[in-house]
Amino acid sequence: xxxxxxxxxxxxxxxxxxxxxxxxxxxxxxxxxxxxxxxxxxxxxxxxxxxxxxxxxxxxxxxxxxxxxxxxxxxxxxxxxxxxxxxxxxxxxxxxxxxxxxxxxxxxxxxxxxxxxxxxxxxxxxxxxxxxxxxxxxxxxxxxxxxxxxxxxxxxxxxxxxxxxxxxxx
Amino acid sequence: xxxxxxxxxxxxxxxxxxxxxxxxxxxxxxxxxxxxxxxxxxxxxxxxxxxxxxxxxxxxxxxxxxxxxxxxxxxxxxxxxxxxxxxxxxxxxxxxxxxxxxxxxxxxxxxxxxxxxxxxxxxxxxxxxxxxxxxxxxxxxxxxxxxxxxxxxxxxxxxx
Numbered sequence: 001x002x003x004x005x006x007x008x009x010x011x012x013x014x015x016x017x018x019x020x021x022x023x024x025x026x027x028x029x030x031x032x033x034x035x036x037x038x039x040x041x042x043x044x045x046x047x048x049x050x051x052x053x054x055x056x057x058x059x060x061x062x063x064x065x066x067x068x069x070x071x072x073x074x075x076x077x078x079x080x081x082x083x084x085x086x087x088x089x090x091x092x093x094x095x096x097x098x099x100x101x102x103x104x105x106x107x108x109x110x111x112x113x114x115x116x117x118x119x120x121x122x123x124x125x126x127x128x129x130x131x132x133x134x135x136x137x138x139x140x141x142x143x144x145x146x147x148x149x150x151x152x153x154x155x156x157x158x159x160x161x162x163x164x165x166x167x168x169x170x
Numbered sequence: 171x172x173x174x175x176x177x178x179x180x181x182x183x184x185x186x187x188x189x190x191x192x193x194x195x196x197x198x199x200x201x202x203x204x205x206x207x208x209x210x211x212x213x214x215x216x217x218x219x220x221x222x223x224x225x226x227x228x229x230x231x232x233x234x235x236x237x238x239x240x241x242x243x244x245x246x247x248x249x250x251x252x253x254x255x256x257x258x259x260x261x262x263x264x265x266x267x268x269x270x271x272x273x274x275x276x277x278x279x280x281x282x283x284x285x286x287x288x289x290x291x292x293x294x295x296x297x298x299x300x301x302x303x304x305x306x307x308x309x310x311x312x313x314x315x316x317x318x319x320x321x322x323x324x325x326x327x328x329x330x
Contacts (some may be wrong), residue, residue, distance in 0.1 A: 135252045148282040166292045
């Protein structure tokens with residue numbers, strides 16, 4: 001059983017940007033262009049064998065820069081341990097390679113991140129919206145996306161809201 | 171029902187046409203189940219034997235819009251579901267009614283955000299709103315009875 005930080009640092013010295021550990025959870029920050037090779041290395045190397053991608057998650061750190069992050073939560077069924085790979089992306093046109101060729105399970109997760117954060121996964125076989133309607137404008141989980149679209153209704157502002165509220169006809 | 175006369179043993183009842191039609195419409199108003207969230211559980215409970223919606227001629231919750239008269243929208247309607255709901259409403263044959271069950275379907279409820287339609291009346295015309303989160307079966311039955319009373323008031327001159 002290899003130490004994942006040592007193994008990845010020796011295999012990809014240029015791709016490793018940072019690592020930290022919080023309560024036994026190891027996080028490795030990887031350069032965006034190397035994420036596919038790092039995932040493949042984690043999956044196939046004897047002693048690491050992180051063979052299960054349990055989740056891919058997007059994060060918006062607005063207004064920090066780099067603004068977006070994508071976390072890959074890997075799990076090793078062989079060694080019963082987890083590893084988190086994290087990629088930071090710029091706020092302007094966030095883009096990174098898709099890991100679907102290594103972990104097919106990433107397909108829908110990456111679609112979800114594309115849908116809700118607007119992160120583009122290059123090489124994804126079918127990058128469409130998955131939760132929101134197809135013609136949706138914007139990416140709702142971004143921090144600068146407006147939260148609601150109707151003012152909270154009270155008795156004193158009922159008439160004002162009701163004036164603009166659409167009502168269906170037959 | 172306004173029975174005006176009864177002739178001997180022939181069993182003929184004369185009644186105004188609109189009363190007879192409204193009686194038929196209220197006594198066999200088949201609901202279309204549109205369970206979207208937790209309100210649907212209460213709707214199923216209303217249908218089940220304790221509250222027994224069959225007493226009001228609603229034996230069948232039709233999953234098909236072609237065979238239903240009343241659409242019970244039970245639960246929050248997401249923006250992605252909205253076109254589906256409207257299409258199913260358009261597929262229902264006239265006369266048709268819509269009952270908005272619960273706060274979420276009536277006005278968006280606690281979900282004042284981008285994903286939820288702020289009241290199903292933005293998509294389809296609603297006849298009766300039932301408040302509650304979720305409404306108890308008694309409240310749903312009350313809403314249905316309210317709708318029945320409204321249907322009984324309909325006049326032949328208003329029919330299209």
